Amino acid sequence: MYHFRIYITGLVGFLLVLTAEARVGYKLHSRVPCTDTPECLLFELVCKTEDYEIRRYDSVNWVSTSFKTRDKVWWLDIIALVPEFRRMKNYLNGKSVNISTNANATVAPGMVKITERKGSWMSKLVNTQEYSLNFLLPSFHQSNYTEPTNKEVEIVTTPEMYVYVKPYKGWLNEDATQAQLLFKSLGMSSDVTPHWAVGYSSPMSSKPHSEVWVIADGKPTCPPSGK
Known part of the structure; x- marks a missing residue:
């Protein structure tokens, strides 16, 4: 079956350049979970419990597109995702007029914003939901990117933020289960x-790494068990 693994395909095999200020670059320690890409989104580990981590991320830029579907996004097949995937790939690999300089880079993660649908089971079945698909820009283009000409593609900036993170081994089709475990640990309601479904691995990976992210409201306090 095809799941989120196809989101990472367009990022594999590209050239990269390191820029330290952007906090996107070569992983500096084993905690950074990028095994299939030389470049990654770097972070500060604030604390860690048995159930989740609290991390601090600097402000970074992403290339983003949106799509709507009635289906739970991780059950979509590759045909349904081709237009969205092609938009992102065209921008990142420089093969279209979207970009005037070569942005090719191998970098992770890729992430999708997930918001739980509200209402009755019938309304959830009938109504479409909008999802946001995002790829991290390579380090060189964090401060040197070209605005997309495709109106369905945009550059978005995430501010410095603290994030609750639940890492797990597996593909993003496990996101719903893992997200509920994180929300339960945090005492929050989905x-x-x-939350964000975050994927790091190429489709050929034998040990895929994925994560659930919930952005904290300000700087969270580490629980007593944190270390």
Whole structure:
């Protein structure tokens, strides 16, 4: 079956350049979970419990596109995702007029924003939901990117942020289960707070790494068990 693994395909095999200020670059320690890409989104580990981590990320830029579907996004097949995937790939690999300089880079992660649908089971079945698909820009283009000409593609900036993270071994089709475990650990409701399904691995990986992210409201306090 095809799941989120196809989101990482367009990022494999590209050239990279290191820029330290962007906090995107070569992984500096084993905690950074990028095994299939030389470049990664770097972070500061604030604390860690048995159930989740708290990390601090610097402000970074992403290339982003949106799509709507009635299906749970991780059950979509590759045909349904081709237009969205092609938009992102065209921008990142420089093969279209979207970009005037070569942006090719191998970098992770890729992530999708997930918001739980509200209403009855019938309304959830009938109504479409919008998802945001995002790829991290390579380090060189963090401060040197070209605005996309495709109106369905945009550059978005995430500010410095603290994030609750639940890492797990597996593909993003396990996101719903893992997200509920994180929300339970945090004492939060997925009906109120969105989360991010985050993938790092290429489709050929034998040991895929994925994560659930919930962005904290300000700087969180580490629990007593944190270390």
